[in-house]
Amino acid sequence: MVTAANRPLVVLVGPPGSGKTTVGRALSARLGAPLHDTDAAIEAGAGKSISDIFVDDGEPAFRDLERAEVARVLAEETGVVALGGGAVMDPQTEAALAGQVVVFLDVAIADASKRIGFDRSRPLLTVNPRASWVAMMNARRATYERVATHRVDTAGREPADIAEQIAGLLEAARA
Numbered sequence: 001m002v003t004a005a006n007r008p009l010v011v012l013v014g015p016p017g018s019g020k021t022t023v024g025r026a027l028s029a030r031l032g033a034p035l036h037d038t039d040a041a042i043e044a045g046a047g048k049s050i051s052d053i054f055v056d057d058g059e060p061a062f063r064d065l066e067r068a069e070v071a072r073v074l075a076e077e078t079g080v081v082a083l084g085g086g087a088v089m090d091p092q093t094e095a096a097l098a099g100q101v102v103v104f105l106d107v108a109i110a111d112a113s114k115r116i117g118f119d120r121s122r123p124l125l126t127v128n129p130r131a132s133w134v135a136m137m138n139a140r141r142a143t144y145e146r147v148a149t150h151r152v153d154t155a156g157r158e159p160a161d162i163a164e165q166i167a168g169l170l171e172a173a174r175a
Contacts, residue, residue, distance in 0.1 A: 014105035033079035
């Protein structure tokens with residue numbers, strides 16, 4: 001059974017380039033809590049990059065690994081959790097996020113493109129990256145908003161500033 005004592009302090013969600021990992025690092029330092037990045041954990045467990053998992057095993061295999069890792073994290077981790085951009089699109093993951101403190105890091109394409117440069121390491125953005133990102137965001141936005149306890153705009157902001165805002169939201173919720 002998941003209780004407040006054994007669940008994450010906060011779960012960060014959002015599209016590629018929203019700053020989930022970078023803000024997660026700043027927030028974990030600010031809160032003195034560990035950071036768990038599900039994409040990094042999947043890569044470590046598989047012994048290869050997410051791009052290689054997509055190429056070698058296919059997206060369904062990656063999504064199975066992702067679903068299992070997210071379920072484990074939500075049951076066992078107690079710090080800051082950064083989910084992969086598409087994790088929330090899985091109905092089981094969306095249901096598992098109910099009752100969690102979830103922050104949607106919202107970002108526009110201008111900032112996302114500066115942050116990630118739409119490089120080839122992002123398997124869903126390899127063909128026409130800008131159009132792919134916009135289509136992805138349009139398909140995912142409603143889900144990000146639905147699972148979120150809070151929405152934080154990251155446009156033009158530094159990770160430390162975003163982390164400070166999230167820490168303030170967490171403190172206000174505990175008060």
